[in-house]
Amino acid sequence: MRLGLPSHYPSNTVPAVIASLFATLLVVVGMLVAARLIRTPVPAKPSVVRGEPYECGEIPTGGSWRVMPVGFAAFAILFILFDVELAFLTPWLRADMASRAVVRIPMLAFLITLFLGWVHAWRKADLRWKR
Numbered sequence: 001m002r003l004g005l006p007s008h009y010p011s012n013t014v015p016a017v018i019a020s021l022f023a024t025l026l027v028v029v030g031m032l033v034a035a036r037l038i039r040t041p042v043p044a045k046p047s048v049v050r051g052e053p054y055e056c057g058e059i060p061t062g063g064s065w066r067v068m069p070v071g072f073a074a075f076a077i078l079f080i081l082f083d084v085e086l087a088f089l090t091p092w093l094r095a096d097m098a099s100r101a102v103v104r105i106p107m108l109a110f111l112i113t114l115f116l117g118w119v120h121a122w123r124k125a126d127l128r129w130k131r
Contacts, residue, residue: 074126085114 092107121127 071126078121078126081117082114085110 088107088110092103095103
């Protein structure tokens with residue numbers, strides 16, 4: 001056993017690292033080759049159709065500038081915030097629940113902070129779609 005590594009840690013990880021690097025390189029090169037093969041050439045000259053806002057043949061009506069409501073942006077940011085929390089909670093929930101406080105205390109602090117943010121958003125009425 002080497003110093004600093006747990007007893008269940010494999011002693012020879014070089015082949016696995018090399019295989020992972022090779023697989024990553026193979027995927028990247030494959031994606032670049034596929035992108036090159038399926039790429040369609042773009043005409044160099046601008047045309048009337050390409051100058052339109054919609055290239056689907058639909059004739060645009062009205063102005064193209066609309067003011068986006070701020071409530072939509074706040075709601076979207078809150079959705080992303082509370083959705084990303086699952087990325088942190090899922091591994092923690094799948095971990096051994098008999099773990100030490102070293103794992104539980106930071107996650108509890110994270111959950112308290114998240115809960116306080118949710119209470120703050122609720123009090124400011126940011127969770128309501130219409131005000």
